[in-house]
Amino acid sequence: MHEMALCQGIIEIVEEEARRRSFSKVRTVCLEIGALSHAAPEAMKFCFEAAAAQTIADGAVLEIEKLPGLAWCMACSRSVEIGQRAEPCPCCGSYQLHVTAGEEMRVKQLEVD
Template sequence: MHEMALCEGIIGIVEDEARKRSFSKVKVVCLEIGVLSHVAPEAIQFCFEAVAARTIARDAKLEIIETPGTAWCMACSTNVEIRQRYEPCPSCGSHQLQVTGGEEMRVKELEVD
């Protein structure tokens, strides 16, 4: 389960920010996860609680925002939204799509004390 390692990275980011900005408690961690990232939001939620248990984020609420997948269609020169890789262009039906977004996962914001 790679989500556990991802959550350890998230906590690392939170702890680095706590050192830089001198806060002592994290109330909310807002995380963006792209639909093409191969990250299961439910697994992240579960793993986050386990990893955060003995950290500055132990009581923090994890808010997950799912971001859409986007691609450039080479056939019709259109930016399109996609839900998964290798699906056809919703505009023209071509499979000549280059993914341009939705693969990322990032900490968008923190609510702290």
């Protein structure tokens, strides 16, 4: 389950920010996850709780904002929203798509004490 490794990385980011900004407790972690990132939001929530145990984020809530997958269609020259890779352009049906967004995962915001 790669979500556990991802959550451990999130905890490392949070702890680094705590050292840099001198806060002692994290209440909420807001995470953006792209639709094409291959990270399952429910698995992330489960793994985050385990990864956060006995850290500065112990008991913190993980809020997830889902970002759409976006691609540039080379056939119809439009930016289109896609739900997954290898699906056709919703406008023209072409498979000539270049992914432009939706693979990202980042810590957007922290609520801290």
